Amino acid sequence: MVAAILLLIGLRIHYLVNVAEVRSYASFVGAFFSSLQLGSLYALIALGYTMVYGIIRLINFAHGEVFMVGAFVSYFLFSNTPYTVPGAILGAAFVSFGVMFLATLWRGHRLGHPLILAVGAVSLVAFTFVLSTASLGWIMAMILSMLTTGVVGVAIDRIAYRPLRGAPRLSLLITAIAVSIFLQNFGLLTFSQRQTPFRPETMWTDPFSFDVLGQAVFTTNLIILTPLLLVVLVTGLHLFVTRTRIGRAMRATSQDPETAEMMGVNVNRVIATVFFLGAMLAAAAGVLWGLNFGSLNQPAVFGLLPGIKAFSAAVIGGIGSLPGAVLGGLILGFLENFLTALFPRTPDFAGITEYKDTFAFIALILILLVKPSGLVGEDLSEKV
Amino acid sequence: MPDPKRNRNRLLTLAGLGVVVLLLYLIDNSGSSKLVQAFALFSIWGIAAVSLNLVNGVTGILSLGQHGFMLIGGYVTALLILPVQSRIRIIESGRSSMTEETLSISIANFFSAIGLESLAAPEYLWLQFIVALFIGGLAASFFGLLVGIPSLRLRGDYLAIVTLGFGEIIRLLAATSMFSPYTNGALGFAGVPAEFGKSVWWTTAILGITVFVMARLKYSSYGRALQGIREDEIAAAAMGVNLAYSKILAFVLTAFFAGVAGGLWVSWIGTARVDQFLFTLMFFLLVAVSVGGTGSITGVLMGTAIVVFIRQYGDPLEQTYALTDWLRAGGLIVLAGGFGAFIYRAARRLRPRLNAMVWVPLGLGTLAFAAALVAPGQGWLEGSFRGFGLRAILLSVLLVVIMVFRPEGVFGRSEFSWAAVFRERRDRPSDEERGQDAWLSNPDLADRLARQEKREGDE
Numbered sequence: 018m019v020a021a022i023l024l025l026i027g028l029r030i031h032y033l034v035n036v037a038e039v040r041s042y043a044s045f046v047g048a049f050f051s052s053l054q055l056g057s058l059y060a061l062i063a064l065g066y067t068m069v070y071g072i073i074r075l076i077n078f079a080h081g082e083v084f085m086v087g088a089f090v091s092y093f094l095f096s097n098t099p100y101t102v103p104g105a106i107l108g109a110a111f112v113s114f115g116v117m118f119l120a121t122l123w124r125g126h127r128l129g130h131p132l133i134l135a136v137g138a139v140s141l142v143a144f145t146f147v148l149s150t151a152s153l154g155w156i157m158a159m160i161l162s163m164l165t166t167g168v169v170g171v172a173i174d175r176i177a178y179r180p181l182r183g184a185p186r187l188s189l190l191i192t193a194i195a196v197s198i199f200l201q202n203f204g205l206l207t208f209s210q211r212q213t214p215f216r217p218e219t220m221w222t223d224p225f226s227f228d229v230l231g232q233a234v235f236t237t238n239l240i241i242l243t244p245l246l247l248v249v250l251v252t253g254l255h256l257f258v259t260r261t262r263i264g265r266a267m268r269a270t271s272q273d274p275e276t277a278e279m280m281g282v283n284v285n286r287v288i289a290t291v292f293f294l295g296a297m298l299a300a301a302a303g304v305l306w307g308l309n310f311g312s313l314n315q316p317a318v319f320g321l322l323p324g325i326k327a328f329s330a331a332v333i334g335g336i337g338s339l340p341g342a343v344l345g346g347l348i349l350g351f352l353e354n355f356l357t358a359l360f361p362r363t364p365d366f367a368g369i370t371e372y373k374d375t376f377a378f379i380a381l382i383l384i385l386l387v388k389p390s391g392l393v394g395e396d397l398s399e400k401v
Numbered sequence: 402m403p404d405p406k407r408n409r410n411r412l413l414t415l416a417g418l419g420v421v422v423l424l425l426y427l428i429d430n431s432g433s434s435k436l437v438q439a440f441a442l443f444s445i446w447g448i449a450a451v452s453l454n455l456v457n458g459v460t461g462i463l464s465l466g467q468h469g470f471m472l473i474g475g476y477v478t479a480l481l482i483l484p485v486q487s488r489i490r491i492i493e494s495g496r497s498s499m500t501e502e503t504l505s506i507s508i509a510n511f512f513s514a515i516g517l518e519s520l521a522a523p524e525y526l527w528l529q530f531i532v533a534l535f536i537g538g539l540a541a542s543f544f545g546l547l548v549g550i551p552s553l554r555l556r557g558d559y560l561a562i563v564t565l566g567f568g569e570i571i572r573l574l575a576a577t578s579m580f581s582p583y584t585n586g587a588l589g590f591a592g593v594p595a596e597f598g599k600s601v602w603w604t605t606a607i608l609g610i611t612v613f614v615m616a617r618l619k620y621s622s623y624g625r626a627l628q629g630i631r632e633d634e635i636a637a638a639a640m641g642v643n644l645a646y647s648k649i650l651a652f653v654l655t656a657f658f659a660g661v662a663g664g665l666w667v668s669w670i671g672t673a674r675v676d677q678f679l680f681t682l683m684f685f686l687l688v689a690v691s692v693g694g695t696g697s698i699t700g701v702l703m704g705t706a707i708v709v710f711i712r713q714y715g716d717p718l719e720q721t722y723a724l725t726d727w728l729r730a731g732g733l734i735v736l737a738g739g740f741g742a743f744i745y746r747a748a749r750r751l752r753p754r755l756n757a758m759v760w761v762p763l764g765l766g767t768l769a770f771a772a773a774l775v776a777p778g779q780g781w782l783e784g785s786f787r788g789f790g791l792r793a794i795l796l797s798v799l800l801v802v803i804m805v806f807r808p809e810g811v812f813g814r815s816e817f818s819w820a821a822v823f824r825e826r827r828d829r830p831s832d833e834e835r836g837q838d839a840w841l842s843n844p845d846l847a848d849r850l851a852r853q854e855k856r857e858g859d860e
Binding site: 325 | 468557567578
């Protein structure tokens with residue numbers, strides 16, 4: 018199957034380059050790398066969907082908006098720092114709460130544990146100092162934005178989803194939609210009401226070109242950074258899920274929440290952790306998205322479409338499965354970018370670029386009708 | 402057995418209709434175009450929400466594709482009744498992607514073609530509009546059929562996302578070159594006749610028809626089959642309900658009325674453009690259905706009234722005010738939330754009574770309120786802030802609160818009835834019924850009766 022698809026793609030490329038002579042091999046190499054970048058972004062967002070769905074069977078509709086929050090928070094971190102002191106304290110409070118949460122994951126302490134409180138106090142002072150004096154670079158902004166957005170994810174779970182544990186799943190989905198609309202409009206209210214340029218000073222967005230068969234491929238350094246960050250973050254996530262106590266608790270909860278609870282797993286804590294990690298990855302994706310496209314769309318629409326598409330990616334790969342989310346994200350990236358490169362605009366054909374936003378939905382509907390468990394996932398359908 | 406209060410109820414219903422007509426007359430002549438628009442919008446969104454209720458509430462399938470159906474109905478209606486002057490303007494603008502051929506599609510031309518020249522005149526625009534609405538509804542219901550097909554294989558949240566996917570596909574495709582000869586791409590149509598969508602009479606009449614059809618349907622054998630599907634799909638199938646037929650019927654009917662609502666919505670705005678049919682519209686309908694009561698037509702109408710009221714009269718929220726005013730108002734709201742949480746926990750006897758959901762809002766609210774009081778003297782927080790998007794925030798908070806505290810909505814599944822107004826209880830049998838039923842009439846068999854008789858004997 019895979020071989021047949023690759024063969025078809027090869028034949029199509031051969032036709033376009035050597036027979037129709039409308040494209041060069043170099044353009045397909047360029048399309049390959051841009052698809053890989055887009056796919057990595059979808060994969061990072063899709064991981065959040067798949068983890069949440071795997072544990073509480075909720076389509077976290079607000080995840081796309083969490084991604085939006087991550088992008089905007091990092092924007093305000095690298096473009097507006099240093100802050101005045103009250104602003105710095107507020108920002109540092111968010112960040113140090115994230116640090117405290119991260120610290121609880123290490124040995125499973127409670128948030129109120131003296132050690133954790135000490136960590137929080139130290140980081141509050143340190144980050145207040147940093148935010149009120151230094152001008153941050155984009156990497157620091159990304160890390161702090163990941164921590165802040167993680168806190169936002171935990172807060173969403175605590176305020177909106179946790180009171181609904183055990184409620185019908187459709188009520189939970191409606192709540193998630195409400196949270197999504199809330200965050201969209203909260204973004205309009207506080208972040209920005211229009212397109213925002215996203216241009217931190219970094220070498221990663223500098224142009225980068227290389228030759229393929231005598232023809233130049235023009236890209237940016239991001240073709241190295243984006244997949245690299247995907248690999249780093251996914252490896253970190255994999256290690257966390259497989260090597261730590263709370264990771265083991267996560268896997269147990271996703272298999273059977275009730276039994277896991279009976280075995281002493283603090284299920285609410287596991288769910289909060291999942292929201293924290295998912296939001297962190299989404300924030301990283303938001304920063305990379307901004308670097309990739311050079312601007313952030315207005316908050317009401319920025320997260321919606323990438324969010325739903327990443328959910329489709331998670332379903333394509335098999336919802337509930339981490340490798341599935343990465344695979345699905347990459348496939349979706351290639352569907353959107355490489356497929357349009359395979360059917361370019363020619364004088365007698367309008368091309369399929371204008372339809373590319375619908376590919377994710379079509380793929381979603383097809384995969385749900387044909388193989389609801391996704392490409393590598395297990396079957397999560399309801400049983401009698 | 403005939404209802405003993407039937408005559409009274411009929412009279413009351415007639416009187417109620419009379420009051421509605423009087424009210425509409427007063428609104429129509431009130432001279433306030435904002436009020437007229439609000440009532441027309443209530444009716445239009447009411448049509449969409451009441452029909453969405455058939456799928457979401459009665460059948461228990463969460464459908465998120467209503468905006469797609471409305472788009473189809475809206476575009477079809479707009480194209481079919483667009484006046485000649487507007488068509489000429491589209492051609493002359495030079496930026497349109499419509500051809501002479503697609504622009505000649507209209508009800509008027511259709512009437513001329515079949516020899517009804519007299520009906521093609523602009524005086525008969527109302528008749529053309531009715532026909533166009535009907536065709537728009539039919540076109541939407543065809544897509545309802547398409548969207549209904551996945552419901553045979555999928556359930557619950559997956560199905561919800563697929564319906565959302567269909568709605569978004571429809572919206573995204575409408576602006577592409579495949580359909581732009583009929584939709585004029587992203588530019589859309591301007592100059593759609595507004596006298597129907599902005600008229601309270603037209604919209605209320607169609608809302609009345611919709612409510613009548615939906616209410617009759619709900620208590621018909623089809624409606625009971627749909628409710629059976631909501632309660633337990635497998636049990637319904639075992640009782641002989643044809644799942645495929647029933648679900649698709651629900652989708653098709655819903656899509657038909659959504660298409661009609663879309664036609665009126667286009668007329669209300671006066672233009673047909675893709676960005677009138679965003680997911681936000683679907684969200685408004687979802688709030689209307691969920692807040693009022695999923696499955697209750699009365700509840701859905703109440704929910705629609707809330708949504709429309711906030712949309713039409715909530716604009717003071719989105720004005721620019723001083724930062725300290727915002728802080729004071731926000732602090733008060735958060736404080737009220739904290740007190741509400743405390744009262745809730747006290748009433749439910751939850752321990753600890755002062756948990757984070759109580760003291761965090763109380764603390765934050767006090768802090769904000771105190772800061773707002775101190776700030777003007779200190780010269781802090783100068784400047785102002787525009788509450789952009791606060792109406793949608795209000796609606797989303799309302800939806801979350803409803804979902805947390807009363808997931809079935811304010812009305813639940815109960816409907817308005819005169820019996821409920823007069824607090825008559827249908828579940829208490831009449832003396833005649835008691836005489837017919839051994840369990841109800843024999844105190845030896847019914848504990849409750851025995852107790853009641855004993856009590857009456859004591860007195």
